[in-house]
Amino acid sequence: MSKKTSSPASPPSAIWGGRFAAGPTELMQQINASIDVDRRLYAQDIAGSKAHCKMLVRQGIISKSDGDAILDGLQKVLEEIEDGRFPFSRSLEDIHMNVEARLSELVGEPAGRLHTARSRNDQVATDFRLWVREALDRLDRDLVRLQAVLIDQAERHADAVMPGFTHLQTAQPVTLGHHLLAYVEMYGRDRGRAADCRRRLAECPLGAAALAGTSFPIDPHSTARDLGFERPCANSMDAVSDRDFALEYLGVAAIVGVHLSRQAEEIVLWCSDGFSFMRLPDSFSTGSSIMPQKRNPDAAELVRSKAGRLIGALNALLVVMKGLPLTYSKDMQEDKQPVFEAADTLALAIPAMAGMMEGAEFDRERLRQAAGRGHPTATDLADWLVRVLGLPFRRAHHVTGRLVRKAEARGCGLEALSVEEMQAEETGITDAVYGVLGIDNSVRSRKSPGGTAPENVHRAVADARRRFLKRPPGD
Ligand code: ARG
Secondary structure, eight states: OOGGGTSOOSSOOSTTGGGOSSOOOHHHHHHHOOHHHHGGGHHHHHHHHHHHHHHHHHTTSSOHHHHHHHHHHHHHHHHHHHTTOOOOOGGGOSHHHHHHHHHHHHHOGGGGGTTTTOOHHHHHHHHHHHHHHHHHHHHHHHHHHHHHHHHHHHHHTTTOEEEEEETTEEEEEEEHHHHHHHHHHHHHHHHHHHHHHHHHTOEEOTTOTTTTOOSSOOOHHHHHHHTTOSEEOSOHHHHHHOOHHHHHHHHHHHHHHHHHHHHHHHHHHHHSTTTOOEEOOGGGOBOOSSOTTOOBOHHHHHHHHHHHHHHHHHHHHHHHHTTOOSSOOGGGGGGHHHHHHHHHHHHHHHHHHHHHHHHOEEOHHHHHHHHHTTOTTHHHHHHHHHHHHOOOHHHHHHHHHHHHHHHHHHTSOGGGSOHHHHHTTOTTOOGGGGGTOSHHHHHHHOOSTTOOOHHHHHHHHHHHHHHHSSSOTTO
């Protein structure tokens, strides 16, 4: 960096420059400026300013003609930014001062009245809430689409038998539809968390001004309404201080990231040669530059990894906020980057998961073979001994264990043992036992509420469509 770094720049041109004899050094400008990040708040900043301006006119705090000039100018600024014609400037620090400075160039003196009864502190808190509110709505839309894709696949494979795992060891047969609907529930709760966050975020900080409120006769209820908030914040110091709405958004994002990551890991496993349960569509697979036969699940691996960024973003803002005394401190300017990064990450990862799952093909034969390995119906046999013969479960567990040993020694499944072989371990066993052995019988019998039976899955699909796909966002 040049000498400029350490020497003060010439006369102060900043909006707050009145009390300073010299301007900031270039390094100071660099560390202070947030425009490269917070320019993404431009639409919210202008919407907030328009609402504030209209309120000032309604309350007789500024004149109607000044108000009209300001609204006109703000609209022009908005158009300039959207057309890519806006001259963003780092020396104007942030989006608020960039917009205000340009407004002043466009409309002259009235622009200086917009900041009456307002501070950048309540301004940024408002803008950011508006931005996070939109991000929550986007998140909800993306999650609904992912749920819809999963529900369709679950319906297609309501009766496809596959191994259910604990410890990644075959445990009991389940249906693929049931497995996929497990994720539909998780994403459903993620949407619920987003809706909760949106509800708490519905308070408008405008009117808090710097921290203490204002002596002007403002009407914060009307600005709140205008901007789609339910009410103004109840406490001006809280209004400019807290960023818990951003933390909650990041908390939701991190949990979504963890859910996506677990599902992505299953895709990676299920596409591997050892499992070969599924195949990703070509549109979501990549090849190897050296091994022509390879078909890599890169998208799934990347979705798996994105949880790292999302958890990191939550962590970053929690650490920024901890220990900050009331009210505003410049530390809080660091709140936007993690939120923007989380939103960008989710905007890629959720549609990528939906795309992978929409085109995924499952090898039902292979799933069925895998489900039959490792005596997965041993629990069904033990349950039968309890239900039909009245054995205590512990004894039934023991008898079943001995029968599993027998089957293992013969290299066959439990259903291939003869009834005599079984009676050698427990005299009461009859032919009726075969009704619960075999993987299809096993899954068909699991009809308890929330269980894996195909008939349950069909009902659960209809239920999930009703619960998750017909609801307005944010409800
Ligand atoms: N760019 C600032 C931020 O994002 C705006 C608020 C500045 N307020 C202040 N008192 N310096 O936090």
